[in-house]
Amino acid sequence: MNETKSDPNKKFTFSIQSNSCYSKDLNSYKFMRSCEYKIEQTIIEKALESKDGYHFEPSLTKSDIDDYMYLQRAKNCDVDVVVAICLQNRYTSNDVYVVEFYWPATESEISKSFTPRIFNDLKHMEKKFVTVKDVDAVEINGVNVQIFPNGDPEIVRANKEEPSKATQRELRSKVWGHFDSFEEDEKQVAKCKHCPKVLTGSSKSGTTHLNNHSKVCPGKKKQNQESQLILPVDTNEGSLRFDKKRSHMDLAKMMIKLQCPLDMAEQETFKNFVKGLQPMFEFQSKDILSYIHRIYDEEKEKLQLYFDKLASKFNLTVSLLKNNSGKTIYCCLISHFIDDGWELKRKILALKILEHINDTKALGEIIRRLVLEWNISNKVCSITVDNSFLNDSMVDQIKEICLSDQGSVSSDHWFISFTLLEDGFREMDGILFKLRKSIEYVTETRHGKLKFQEAVDQVKLQGGKLWDDLSFRLESDFDILDSALRSREIFCKLEQIDDNFKLNPTMEEWENAVALQSCLKCFDDIKGTQCLPVSLYLPKLCDTYKKFLQLEKSSHSFVKLMKRKFDRYWSLCNLALAVASVLDPRLKFKIVELSYRVIYGHDSKMRLNMFHKVLRDVYYEYASEAKNLTSSASVLDDFNCSTIGLGNDSILDSLSKFASASNFNEEASWKLELELYLDEPLLPMDGAFFDILGWWCDKSQRFPILAKMAQDFLAIPVSISTSCSNISAMINNPAYSTLNPESMEALVCSENWLETPKESKP
Secondary structure, three states, X not given: OOOEEEEOOOXXXXXXXXXXXXXXXXXXXXXXXXXXXXXXXXXXXXXXXXOOOEEEEOOOOOOOOOOHHHHHHHXXXXXXXXXXXXXXXXXXXXXXXXXXXXEOHHHHHHHHHHHHHHHHHHHOOOOOOEEOOOOOEEEEOOEEEEOOOOOOHHHHHHHOOOOOHHHHHXXXXXXXXXXXXXXXXXXXXXXXXXXXXXEEOOHHHOOHHHHHHHHHXXXXXXXXXXXXXXXXXXXXXXXXXXXXXXXXXXHHXXXXXXXXXXXXXXXHHHHHHHHHHOOOOOOOHHHHXXXXXXXXXXXXXXXXXXXXXXXXXXXXXXXXXXXXXXXXXXXXXXXXXXXXXXXXXXXXXXXXXXXXXXXXXXXXXXXXXXXXXXXXXXOEEEEEEEOOOOXXXXXXXXXXXXXXXXXXOOOOOEEEEEOHHHHHHHOOHHHHHHHHHHHHHHHHOHHHHHHHHHHXXXXXXXXXXXXXXXXXXXXXXXXXXXXXXXXXXXXXXXXXXXXXXXXXXXXXXXXXHHHHHHHHHHHOXXXXXXXXXXXXXXXXXXXXXXXXXXXXXXXXXHXXXXXXXXXXXXXXXXXXXXHHHHOOOOOHHHHHHHHHHHHHHHHHHHHHHHHHHHHHHHHHHHHOOOOOOOOOOOHHHHOOHHHOOOOOOXXXXXXXXXXXXXXXXXXXXXXXXXXXXXXOOOOOOOOOOOOHHHHHHXXXXXXXXXXXXXXXXXXXXXXXXXHHHHHHHHHOOHHHXXXXXXXXXXXXXXXXXXXXXXXXXX
């Protein structure tokens, strides 16, 4: 709504709702734009008061219009002829719309013939929102408005005669508002305005039969139902005006958030559903992509402004994803951070196409460019690479590009890679293939099912393991390994009784599978666990390392290989994870001491001193007062690793015993904020839920520097698979298979950026 003009005497309101110019002439366009700011009322008044439902003005310059500016604009723009046509809202009878058409003076004669044709076309158009209502005269907001009735314009003008005084008295009954009275075959008749019914209109017949018909008229009932439709409320303007653009955007956001098929708006069931709610709503599926890109642009701009104001740093994860065909490779960059309200957040920054999966230079350039684009080069805490498709040397190359002088992040950022779990499976591809095919044989072939059941029965008769669950899980390699090992005895029996079963692993392969399963059980608490705090990841890794030390005594080559890769992984991430563990008030520096003793043995003292220096450097960096702070005696220097016995206890169990037996010395002398924090007793680990972010939020006033460190380090992700599961599902969704890379990125990012609407409280 650009401008509103009101006349208090006539009580009606004029407002511009939309403009359209179909002329290549620049003057016509200028005239249309000028009308947005000042609406000429005389033409509109004449149209509303016209008995024909429209007004034709053959010459503006010769008319009685006294608006000099309006006439001057019309003259300058070579506009002289105008026709104004009235239309009425089908749902709210108080709204009348006036459509105006303008022509230059040279087209005056042509416009005369066009006017009734245009009006007739509007009258016979598909009536979804507005219509030429079949009413002789209605009062709208205090104005007596004549509406053009159905029929040819010339014929109607002939029938529009002033009723006699006797007829006016006869029409005083309210029921006549629903009937048209006219003479037919020299008889007075009354035609229902809501249906084709024609009744006698003689004054001698009275109005009882008209009232009876009005009560049961099907057309009137239908119109009453339509008039009761509730239009969407525009809460910003406090009106009941149907906002088409807002409704389109709301639908697009719903389709993005719920991952609906992009052609949903064309499905008949959806059309019928929406039509019942709002008949005026229309949406073309071909427009959905333009709305998705618009939402993407708007949400990206809002997110960039939000990032600029955010106090915390960002922990970035880089993942490579393939679609089902394996032909398209995506590089996904995700930021993990703790916001100012101490809530852990995850935002996708980009989803880019990678031409070749081994092109580390291109991958490093993508990371560098995106960090600069989002203006976070000075706010990166860590970069984590999911190297499922990359070897160690490729990860090193990417790290070199990101941390080089030409890169986008400084060299003091942490660089981590995750894929320890998958590496073990790569060495077992042969046995996993056999196990998968064995399971498929007994689950997908009729002969295999019968023979497998026979093997189950024989194992039971021979006193073997009872088998009551014949279900197999094939969702992941770990599931295949677990299902097959539970059925090992039956598969061995199946090999004896079924000559067609040729896929049973050898005894050596079964033993390798048992060893691998034992090794991988250590990862159960880590694999895909989003709720595991990063502060607890270090002791979990140490327990895994202890398991490796036990399995390394075996002759399984893959165990040694996994141990070697574990050492590589540990070298990349242990410092960042150790800092995060120190910032857990239940663990602090003691958990690092215990963990390093397990990992480094006799070298643990030297490694602890190195970490102590790293921890101090990080603290000084966050304090931004490194030159002014002086070192003081620290509890970190006085710890004797030999005083703690580990035995067979887990790292966390050993820590609990130490915490319960410790007697911390509270010194009143001035200490660094870090030392004051470390000197306080450990909080108990009683198994109850501990809100570590809530704890630091409460302590942020007492330990402001450490709270800032916690806000950054506690956001380091410990699992990439969970973050990417939804993204992988979207890029492999058949409904999105035709999207180009830009549209796929807009869809995936928008789904992540759009906030889920909160339920309104009653």
